[in-house]
Amino acid sequence: MGDLKQSPLAEVYKKSGAKTIDFGGWDLPVQFSSIKEEHQAVRERVGLFDVSHMGEIEVKGSEAENFLQYLMTNDVSKLQVGGAQYSAMCYENGGTVDDLIIYKKESEDFLLVVNASNTDKDFEWILSHVPEGVTVRNSSNDIAQIAIQGPLAEKVLQKLVKIDLSSLGAFKFVDAVNVGGIQSLVSRTGYTGEDGFEIYCPWGEAVNLWHALLDAGEEEGILPCGLGARDTLRFEAKHALYGQELTPEISPLEAGIGFAVKVDKPSDFIGKSVLKAQKENGIPRKLVGLEMIDKGIPRAHYDVYLEEVKIGEVTTGTQSPTLKKNLGLALIDKSHSALGTEVDVDIRGKRRKAIIVKAPFYKR
Incomplete structure (x- = not known):
């Protein structure tokens, strides 16, 4: 197994x-x-997450934008400097390489933020397609990321910066901001379904930034948060998790992130023909919300049945801390995905009743 990588x-x-x-x-x-x-701290007040494990890949050069247009499902040409965009990269068969955020720092300077477990794979994938006029660098070991999330996130962060955060819209960012004495990129993004910011700083400054944010948020009741709450928060808001809702076998359309797939952008991109066909002919499978009627929690990979026929499987499930219900997301045959359909979830060899409900389960 080898040694585990350590966060700063x-x-x-x-x-x-x-x-x-x-x-x-x-x-x-x-x-x-x-x-x-x-979880409650983030929904009601403010929470702090260390997300330094996320990967950062720099893509620069005169052909950088055209190159990203070819790699990404979203329309990168729509990005302005200071803007961020959620996108996916696909294989030729429409399966997902990764989902990620693209930051446009300058006209020829982009930063990609990718999933931790995919960083090396993504970097290799990008390098294997890179043309003349583009340089690609994996900067993951130089950049730490800390997320401050929740309705009071702006109030807390504002104490540490001179820029007016209220004028920074969603999916917008400012680079080279002094945050409590630390040069950082401040982005109005997150993975919790709440307002908040993701702050990118030099790896060696992460501890100082963490303490500065904790001190600034003391009055607001800020709590340091782990991956457990990050997962329940993103699940309630129906944010896809790579390896669960998105895989090499699951297309972004099936996973419900069709808003990040622009099959009508003029340029070609990897997987375009398959995704276009899925959009035109309908997707074979669909990600739906499940609410348990019987006791039990629908965990990842549990099979979902309609009468005696297996129609799909759970991708994520938990007891929702906000709604106090046993809920799941499941990828099932599109023909059985209507709201209100009663299905069975196989929980450790026993069939338990559930009903298909609207997701996201939570919206602020």
């Missing part, structure tokens, strides 16, 4: 007694206090 905040975890787990080859905290408490 590894010492902070030890001191705070956080419970850590192996997450995609990283030693990361699943919780600091309790998942429910941390």
Whole structure:
């Protein structure tokens, strides 16, 4: 298995007694206090996440935009400097390489933020297609990322910056911002279904930034949060998780992120013909919400049945801390995906009743 990669905040975890787990080859905290408490802090106040395990890949050069247009499902030509865009990269068969965020720093300077467990794979994928006039660099070891999320996130972060955060819209960012004395990129993005910011700083400054944000948010009741709450928050908001809702076998359209797939953009992109056919002829499978009627939690990979026929499987499931219900996301045959359809989930060999409901389960 080898040694797990360490976040720049590894010492902070030890001191705070956080419970850590192996997450995609990283030693990361699943919780600091309790998942429910941390989840509630983000929904009601403000929470702080170390997301330094995420990968950062720089793409630069005169052909950078055209190259990204070819790699990405979204329309990169629509990005302005200071703008961020959610997108996916696909294989020729329409399956997903990764979902990611693209930051346009300058006209020929882009930063891609990719999933931790996919960083090396994504980097290889990008390099294998790179043309003349483009340089690609994996900067993941130089950049740390800390997310501050929740209705009071702006109030807390505003104490540490001179720029007016209220004028920074969703999916907009400012580079080279002084955050409590640390040069950072500040982006109004997140993975929780709440307002918030993701802050990119030099790897060696992460501990200082973490403490500065915790101190600034003391009055607001800020809590450090682990991966457990990050997962329940993103699940309630129906944000896809790579390896669960998105895989090499699942297209972005099936996973419900069709808003990031622009099959009518003029340029060709990898997987375009398959995704275009899926859009025109209908997707074979669809990601739906499940609410349990019987007892039990629909966990990932549990099979979903309609009468005696298997129609799909659960991708993520948990007891929703906000709604206090046992909920799941499941990828099932499109023909059986109507709201209100009663299905069975095979929970450890026993069929348990559930109903197809609207997702996202939570919207602020």
